[in-house]
Amino acid sequence: MPINREKGKYASNQGRILENQVKSILQQKGFKIVSFTEWKNKPDAYGKELLLTNVPFINIYEHKGKSEFLLKSEHYNLTIRIECKWQQSSGSVDEKFPYLYLNCIEAMEEDQIIIIVDGDGAREGAVNWLKKVCNEKKYCDASNNKKTITVFNFAEFMIWANKQFR
Incomplete structure (x- = not known):
């Protein structure tokens, strides 16, 4: 069965549009956008109000993973990892929610x-x-129960950012 590369490319482009909207909002709120790799090499060169991109972590399978963003703010005393998931038509994005x-x-x-x-x-x-x-913090235990994971659609995220970063 042939792979529909055009459908995958379209979905990837749509996901980038969502990521660019997130960047735009946070840039307007005063955050400097820097790749994690650049920041890691010179953490003092970019200020204290940052939106880092392509942020690595070791996933549950002990492989390298990346998140779209890490928001770091000294002024607001925040460090927030941000994941973006776009699904415009039926596909596998929602099947990956448990992962x-x-x-x-x-x-x-x-x-x-x-x-x-x-x-x-x-x-x-x-x-x-x-x-x-x-x-519900389902599947959490004492080691990770202090986490706050919030799910927004884009409009909800924009409202949150507008309230958070006045």
């Missing part, structure tokens, strides 16, 4: 994580399931 959630609670070191899910293509119930397990 994403387990990575959030077991593999990502930050206590605050935001997952932005948008595109209205997820299967019925998938986003609600993700919100429910995040709110």
